[in-house]
Amino acid sequence: MAELDDAYANAAHIPGAADYPPRWERAAAALREGLLEQGLADLDQPYGDSPRQRFDLFHPGPDPVGLMVFVHGGYWLRFDKSVWSHLAAGALSRGWAVAMPSYDLCPHVRIADITRQVAKAVTAAAAMVDGPIVLAGHSAGGHLVARMLEPGLLPDGVAARLRRIMSISPVSDLRPLIRTSMNADFKLDEDAAIAESPALMVERLPVPVTVWVGADERPVFLDQARWLAEAWGCAHVVDEGLHHFDVIDALADADSAMIGRLLD
Incomplete structure (x- = not known):
């Protein structure tokens, strides 16, 4: 075991951790099926050449307010878009379209490659939905959405539409x-x-950022969130009673403080 393995191990310190992925998958499948029946889901939209470079786009109905993009976590090593569809529910209820990309995983690609894939996914989804764009990501996804603020990573026209970024339980260093x-x-x-x-x-686009983390997360994730908030001088929310696996549940609730901060 390497020196910091336990410090960065989330599941080992969350009761019932093994139950979370199956629960996420069931909720995600239910939301997708419901939207497909209503003609409100465009699944597996390509944004690159590899099989994992696809995103799902969910619609609230005609004339969405704008576009939310959610980027999943899993330490750049696991999961795909299909596990997280249910987290679109909050934004959909508020009239926003939601895109959820998959991306290639390490060790087949490097983290820098994934960053550029996510920029391509955001750009492709932005071409399908008008209006402002907000980005939210969890864990490794929190890292990836924060990286979208590197000048030049997104096309100027897409970058100009960014309204807010929410980096949830990110790895920032x-x-x-x-x-x-x-x-x-x-x-x-x-x-x-x-x-x-x-x-x-050193440089980043002047877009409002909120760093959000559960108060019951591993100490290193509290540190990682604080390091980003301090470095960027941005909003920093420590959500009481929540850990690394349930802190994202609020994205599914249109009335949650998290959705309010992201979309208002």
């Missing part, structure tokens, strides 16, 4: 991951970790 066993798949060295760390970005 990748340097500690070098000291985990996961780095056998990430293949990070110091330079690569610095280049991909939102907390170390």
